[in-house]
Amino acid sequence: MFIEIATSFVGFSMSFLPAAALALLAVGAVRSKLPPVRAAWAIGSVGVLLGAWATGMVPLARSGMLMPPATFIDPPYILIPLIGGAVFLWSLGRFTSTGRTILGGLDQRHLIGFQVFRVMGALLLLGWLMGDIPWQFALPAGIGDIWAGIAAMQALNALHRGAPDAQALVMRANVIGLLDFAVAISTGLMTSEGFLHLMALDAPNIINLYPLALFPSFFVPLFIAFHLFSIEALNQEKRPDGSNVLLSRSE
Numbered sequence: 001m002f003i004e005i006a007t008s009f010v011g012f013s014m015s016f017l018p019a020a021a022l023a024l025l026a027v028g029a030v031r032s033k034l035p036p037v038r039a040a041w042a043i044g045s046v047g048v049l050l051g052a053w054a055t056g057m058v059p060l061a062r063s064g065m066l067m068p069p070a071t072f073i074d075p076p077y078i079l080i081p082l083i084g085g086a087v088f089l090w091s092l093g094r095f096t097s098t099g100r101t102i103l104g105g106l107d108q109r110h111l112i113g114f115q116v117f118r119v120m121g122a123l124l125l126l127g128w129l130m131g132d133i134p135w136q137f138a139l140p141a142g143i144g145d146i147w148a149g150i151a152a153m154q155a156l157n158a159l160h161r162g163a164p165d166a167q168a169l170v171m172r173a174n175v176i177g178l179l180d181f182a183v184a185i186s187t188g189l190m191t192s193e194g195f196l197h198l199m200a201l202d203a204p205n206i207i208n209l210y211p212l213a214l215f216p217s218f219f220v221p222l223f224i225a226f227h228l229f230s231i232e233a234l235n236q237e238k239r240p241d242g243s244n245v246l247l248s249r250s251e
Contacts, residue, residue, distance in 0.1 A: 002130040003211070009123055010211040017117060017222055018050040024110050025102050032105030034098070042098045054218050057081060061213035068194030068208060078208060078216060082185075085221035090228045103229055108237070109159045111230040112170050115152035115177055118223060121145020127212075134200030137184070137191045137207065144180030151176045171234060174227050181220060188216065 022043055029039035060066050066078045093099040121142050128138030151173040158166040189196045191205040206212055 002127050002132040006123060006127065007211045009120075010214045013120060013219060014054045014214060017219060018047070018054065020114065020117065021050070021222060021226075022047050024106060024114065027110060028102040028105035030105070032101050034101050034105070038098060039102075042102065046092070053081070053085065054214070057214055057217045058210065061208075061210035061217065064209065066208050066213045066217055068189050068192050068196060070193075071195050074195075078213075081217040082221055085218070086224035086228070089221065089225035093225070093229055094232070103233070106229075106233075107159075108166075108170050108230060108233060109156060111226055111233055112152050112159075112173055113156045114226040115173060115223060115230075116149050116156065118145045118152065118177065118180075119149035120219075121149075124207075127206075132206060133212075134191050134203055134205055136199045137187045137205050140187055141180070141184035144176075144183055148173065148177040148180050167234065167237075170230065174231050174234075177223065177227050181224065184220075185216070 025043050025046060026039070028034075029043065034042075057066070060077075066081075068078065069076050093103045121144070124133055124138045124142035124145070127133035128135050128142070151169075155166065155169040155173040158169045163169075187199075188205060188207050190198045191200040192208050193204045197204065207215065
């Protein structure tokens with residue numbers, strides 16, 4: 001029963017999360033006054049990229065290719081979309097002129113606001129309650145995701161109110177979010193079949209099998225990229241005198 005629920009949830013999220021990211025890019029393009037043709041080309045290209053990426057992960061997940069390496073010398077294929085994907089998305093925003101322009105049109109309300117969707121990690125807790133995901137992974141990863149989403153909500157609320165601690169709450173949300181991923185990746189490796197399988201030996205984790213494999217291979221890289229965008233923006237959103245300009249960009 002849980003697999004059916006997870007399959008439907010992942011299928012919906014494969015469309016929803018990229019659509020939300022593309023909508024933010026469109027907002028950034030408009031706010032930065034990017035020429036329409038250039039904006040359409042950029043957003044369309046990212047849309048095709050994300051669509052191909054998500055679609056390509058499905059057969060890899062079904063084949064078991066995204067499982068942790070069985071031995072120390074086996075290639076860790078799962079790290080290619082997880083880490084490589086996040087770095088690639090960050091590079092598009094950091095090292096291309098169009099990416100920098102679009103991101104320059106966004107403020108922290110958009111960047112950290114994307115992390116609100118992290119509450120989707122509640123699916124992992126459901127998997128534990130239904131007996132399909134070991135608690136050693138589901139509890140820290142699921143609760144961590146929900147905590148990251150709540151922290152993002154708190155930061156977003158502070159930004160909307162113009163609270164003096166808004167910048168600190170944004171950084172806090174980023175730290176919580178990235179630490180959660182570090183814990184989830186670690187416990188995921190230790191509870192899944194592979195050379196690091198140390199826990200849940202009787203009932204191994206299914207996070208690297210379809211449909212849940214779309215979490216580490218597609219959803220997580222998107223969230224990591226937005227964390228990196230947010231942290232970089234924090235370093236740019238202070239004037240030389242140290243005053244906060246989180247909300248100084250035009251609406």
